[in-house]
Amino acid sequence: MSKEHTLSQDESRVNFKELQQIIKMGLVQGNLIPAFAGAWLAVVMTGHSFLSSIPQIILMLIGSTLIMGGACALNNYYDQDIDQIMPSKQNRPTVNDRISNKNLLLLSFGMMLVGEINLFLLNIPTGVLGLAGIVGYVSFYSIWSKRHTTWNTVVGSFPGAVPPLIGWVAIEGSMSIEAIALFLVIFCWQPIHFYALAIKRKDEYSLANIPMLPSVKGFKRTRVSMFIWLIILLPLPLMLSSLGITFVVLATLLNLGWLALGLTTFKKDSIQEKWATKMFIYSLNYLVVFFVLVVIVSLINMI
Numbered sequence: 001m002s003k004e005h006t007l008s009q010d011e012s013r014v015n016f017k018e019l020q021q022i023i024k025m026g027l028v029q030g031n032l033i034p035a036f037a038g039a040w041l042a043v044v045m046t047g048h049s050f051l052s053s054i055p056q057i058i059l060m061l062i063g064s065t066l067i068m069g070g071a072c073a074l075n076n077y078y079d080q081d082i083d084q085i086m087p088s089k090q091n092r093p094t095v096n097d098r099i100s101n102k103n104l105l106l107l108s109f110g111m112m113l114v115g116e117i118n119l120f121l122l123n124i125p126t127g128v129l130g131l132a133g134i135v136g137y138v139s140f141y142s143i144w145s146k147r148h149t150t151w152n153t154v155v156g157s158f159p160g161a162v163p164p165l166i167g168w169v170a171i172e173g174s175m176s177i178e179a180i181a182l183f184l185v186i187f188c189w190q191p192i193h194f195y196a197l198a199i200k201r202k203d204e205y206s207l208a209n210i211p212m213l214p215s216v217k218g219f220k221r222t223r224v225s226m227f228i229w230l231i232i233l234l235p236l237p238l239m240l241s242s243l244g245i246t247f248v249v250l251a252t253l254l255n256l257g258w259l260a261l262g263l264t265t266f267k268k269d270s271i272q273e274k275w276a277t278k279m280f281i282y283s284l285n286y287l288v289v290f291f292v293l294v295v296i297v298s299l300i301n302m303i
Contacts, residue, residue: 014098014099018093018098021092021093022073022076022092022094022099022104022107023073023107024072027068027072028068028069030284031064031068031160032061033287033291033292034163034164034182034186035060035061035166036057036291036295037164037182037291037295038164038165038166038167038179039057039167039171040057040167040298041168041179041182041294041295042169042178042179043057043171044301044302045178045242048171056171057167057170057171059118059119059121059170060118060122060126060170060171062115063117064115064119064130064163064166066111066112066114066115066118067112067115067119067134068115069111070107070108070110070111070112070115071112071133071134071138073107073108073111074142075137076094076104077101077108079094080094080095082209085207085208086207088201088204112134115130116131116134122170123170123173125174126170126173129162129166130162130166132159133159133162133163133166135159136158136159136162137156137159137160140156140158140159141155146210147211149211150211150212150213150216152211152212153194153198153212153213154191156190157187157188157190160187161186161187162183163186164179164183165179165182165183168182177239177242178239178240181236181239181240182240182291182294184236185236185290188232188236189229189233189286189287191225191226191229192230192233192258192279192283193283193287195213195214195225196226196279196280197280199214199222200276200277202214219272227262230255230258231259233258234252234259236251237255243294243297243301246297247293247297250293250297251290251293254290258282258283258286261278261279261282262279264278
């Protein structure tokens with residue numbers, strides 16, 4: 001019997017909490033911080049008036065929220081088969097039949113369509129970047145790489161790093177070294193963040209036959225990759241030297257702190273899962289602190 005025929009009568013009453021799960025609101029909110037930072041930095045660095053830029057920023061944030069949420073909903077639609085196998089996914093409305101495939105697709109494509117209209121209203125490059133993020137996440141990550149290669153996390157890092165580019169281009173209409181620097185920071189951040197999570201859930205990924213690096217290559221190989229990305233991350237604050245030496249020093253200390261935490265894995269009493277949890281928590285704090293630092297330092301420089 002098809003899924004649609006087994007739905008309860010309450011299927012149409014998906015609550016707000018369930019909607020947040022469908023569109024992966026936690027992931028969306030995390031990406032809105034870099035998007036805002038990109039827009040804010042464009043305002044400061046290119047001499048735009050913040051007050052006159054507020055409508056653009058709001059439209060950019062709404063459009064970004066919609067395309068990211070819609071893409072995540074489509075990811076949930078495509079991943080239903082593997083989500084049913086993984087214990088941590090059992091409460092998703094797409095797994096426990098709280099939303100039909102038809103409504104899920106309508107929600108997904110509706111959000112992406114309205115989001116793209118908002119971004120194209122800002123300017124064509126912003127809309128194109130949003131579209132590139134959607135295609136990259138849905139096609140190259142969800143449909144192809146996630147199920148076929150251990151490079152899936154790196155492939156997914158490309159669309160995942162688009163938000164600050166969208167933010168900057170929404171204001172300025174073109175790229176800059178600062179926008180590219182923000183893109184590269186998130187691009188390097190993502191493998192470390194998701195490898196730490198994958199270490200904690202390696203058994204689940206193995207069960208679902210998803211070739212995440214820890215499940216296929218093991219902990220030691222994953223740890224090497226994490227350190228490679230940590231090292232690549234180290235010099236990136238220099239690309240934002242236009243923010244001043246204070247920012248470069250503070251951002252570098254943030255990077256060094258993450259590297260130092262990573263080195264604790266070589267202690268004799270180190271436990272893989274506990275180390276991965278610490279690295280995961282640091283990654284969450286890193287993203288917020290780094291981009292808040294971008295905003296605060298640029299604001300001080302403006303004053």
